[in-house]
Amino acid sequence: xxxxxxxxxxxxxxxxxxxxAAGVDGVxxxxxxxxxxSRAKKHVVSAASRAESAWAEADRHVRAYGDLQxxxxxxxxxxxxxxxxxxxxxxxxxxGHLVDGVAIPPFDLPELKLQVIEAERMLSxxxxxxxxxxxxxxxxxxxxxxxxxxxxxxxxxxxxxxAAKSATLAWLGGGSVAAGGSGVAVGxxxxxxxAVAPALLTFGLGLNVQGHRAQTRAREFEKESRIEVARxxxxxxxxxxxxxxxxxxxxxxxxxDERASEALDELQQVEFDxxxxxxxxxxxxxxxxxxxxxxxxxxxDEAGVLTPExxxxxxxxxxSTASTTEAPT
Amino acid sequence: MSTxxxxxxxxxxxxxxxxxxxxxxxxxxxxxxxxETVAVEATKQRAIAAEEAxxxxxxxxxxxxxxxxxxxxxxxxxxxxRRLFEELDRAMSGDTTHVADVLGAITALAMKSPFxxxxxxxxxxxxxxxxxxxx
Numbered sequence: 001x002x003x004x005x006x007x008x009x010x011x012x013x014x015x016x017x018x019x020x021a022a023g024v025d026g027v028x029x030x031x032x033x034x035x036x037x038s039r040a041k042k043h044v045v046s047a048a049s050r051a052e053s054a055w056a057e058a059d060r061h062v063r064a065y066g067d068l069q070x071x072x073x074x075x076x077x078x079x080x081x082x083x084x085x086x087x088x089x090x091x092x093x094x095x096g097h098l099v100d101g102v103a104i105p106p107f108d109l110p111e112l113k114l115q116v117i118e119a120e121r122m123l124s125x126x127x128x129x130x131x132x133x134x135x136x137x138x139x140x141x142x143x144x145x146x147x148x149x150x151x152x153x154x155x156x157x158x159x160x161x162x163a164a165k166s167a168t169l170a171w172l173g174g175g176s177v178a179a180g181g182s183g184v185a186v187g188x189x190x191x192x193x194x195a196v197a198p199a200l201l202t203f204g205l206g207l208n209v210q211g212h213r214a215q216t217r218a219r220e221f222e223k224e225s226r227i228e229v230a231r232x233x234x235x236x237x238x239x240x241x242x243x244x245x246x247x248x249x250x251x252x253x254x255x256x257d258e259r260a261s262e263a264l265d266e267l268q269q270v271e272f273d274x275x276x277x278x279x280x281x282x283x284x285x286x287x288x289x290x291x292x293x294x295x296x297x298x299x300x301d302e303a304g305v306l307t308p309e310x311x312x313x314x315x316x317x318x319x320s321t322a323s324t325t326e327a328p329t
Numbered sequence: 330m331s332t333x334x335x336x337x338x339x340x341x342x343x344x345x346x347x348x349x350x351x352x353x354x355x356x357x358x359x360x361x362x363x364x365e366t367v368a369v370e371a372t373k374q375r376a377i378a379a380e381e382a383x384x385x386x387x388x389x390x391x392x393x394x395x396x397x398x399x400x401x402x403x404x405x406x407x408x409x410x411r412r413l414f415e416e417l418d419r420a421m422s423g424d425t426t427h428v429a430d431v432l433g434a435i436t437a438l439a440m441k442s443p444f445x446x447x448x449x450x451x452x453x454x455x456x457x458x459x460x461x462x463x464x
Contacts, residue, residue: 015356022363100425198356205363212370219374223381230385234392241399245442248406252439255414256432259421282425290432297440 012197019197019204026204029211033218040218040225047232054239061243065250069295072257073119079264080288081112090274091281099282105289253294260287394454395447402443409438 084091084107094104263284270277413435420427446456 102425102429198352202359205359209366212367216370216373219377223377227384230388244403286429286432290436293436
């Protein structure tokens with residue numbers, strides 16, 4: 001065989017082997033990309049599920065706190081309203097007076113009674129939608145539920161994006177190979193009647209390029225998924241702190257209610273004499289006042305949205321879920 | 330460019346040497362394109378990894394600061410509530426002014442949520458480093 005032919009044959013053999021190797025590597029890379037996308041999706045779904053569970057748990061907790069609020073209103077404020085009603089004439093004499101330099105809290109008996117009636121209605125399930133106070137407290141009971149949906153919605157929305165990208169990436173596992181430019185190149189070469197070796201090399205390189213590109217897209221998907229997982233983790237941990245806040249309010253409400261009930265029991269047991277029991281009366285009035293202030297401190301507002309204070313959770317979450325087109329420096 | 334490859338004419342009418350030259354050019358072009366693409370994709374992947382690292386670091390740092398702040402705040406507040414309720418129990422047998430003061434402190438503390446301070450990470454960080462910060 002003439003030397004040029006030997007060289008040419010050797011070159012063709014190298015080209016063929018290289019082409020096959022590049023093609024195999026390209027297919028491996030494409031499969032690797034598909035696997036990465038699949039694993040990344042699973043991580044996001046898992047993180048979203050954990051965040052959703054945290055919302056559900058917070059929801060249950062806020063509902064329990066709302067239930068405690070209603071019972072305090074019905075039992076303690078109800079008992080206080082009844083006592084005030086029975087002793088209204090004597091109590092009126094106190095109005096505007098100071099005890100040890102402390103002003104006696106104003107007694108708005110109609111409003112107090114209305115608050116108790118609203119709470120009773122809510123506990124019995126008969127809610128009047130026209131009463132703003134009721135709506136507010138109803139929101140305290142149910143608001144987090146809508147937040148849970150919102151929280152999950154964010155995650156789901158992230159998933160939607162991921163799913164869309166996954167669909168985009170789906171072709172990377174092999175479809176692109178079948179439809180890629182390398183096929184055209186092979187066809188062109190074969191059309192010209194050239195040997196298989198250069199065609200194999202070109203085809204293999206085409207597959208390899210597809211594999212590298214698939215890995216880049218998969219890496220981009222992985223990046224976004226990992227960021228989403230990190231955000232969902234932040235969201236979940238902040239939700240857990242929101243529960244701590246509810247526990248705190250629960251503890252304070254319970255502490256004041258316990259003391260107010262005891263003092264009120266004591267007051268109910270005496271034959272009320274404004275001159276002789278003014279200090280006992282003041283203790284009850286102040287405790288009830290404090291109790292009402294805590295009752296007015298809500299975790300969620302009338303629309304079922306977190307109050308401005310706890311809304312920070314959402315703000316922080318939104319900040320960290322802002323577009324990732326501009327990475328932090 | 331010519332070649333000694335014994336390529337015969339084909340249906341396209343191209344002569345052997347011409348076809349071989351074209352094939353050679355295509356192969357060289359494909360190799361060059363492959364090299365360029367691999368380099369470009371490697372660069373892109375490094376950029377993606379760097380961007381991911383920056384984002385994750387920023388999210389984790391923010392999370393750490395905010396959670397540390399909230400946890401410390403809730404711990405301090407729990408202790409404050411415990412002390413205030415003890416003080417309230419003592420005050421209940423004393424004068425009304427003291428009861429009013431302690432109750433005022435309890436309700437003020439309860440109404441001020443630690444979440445109110447989470448306006449931005451910089452403020453939270455500054456508070457965390459302030460030894461005189463009131464929780």
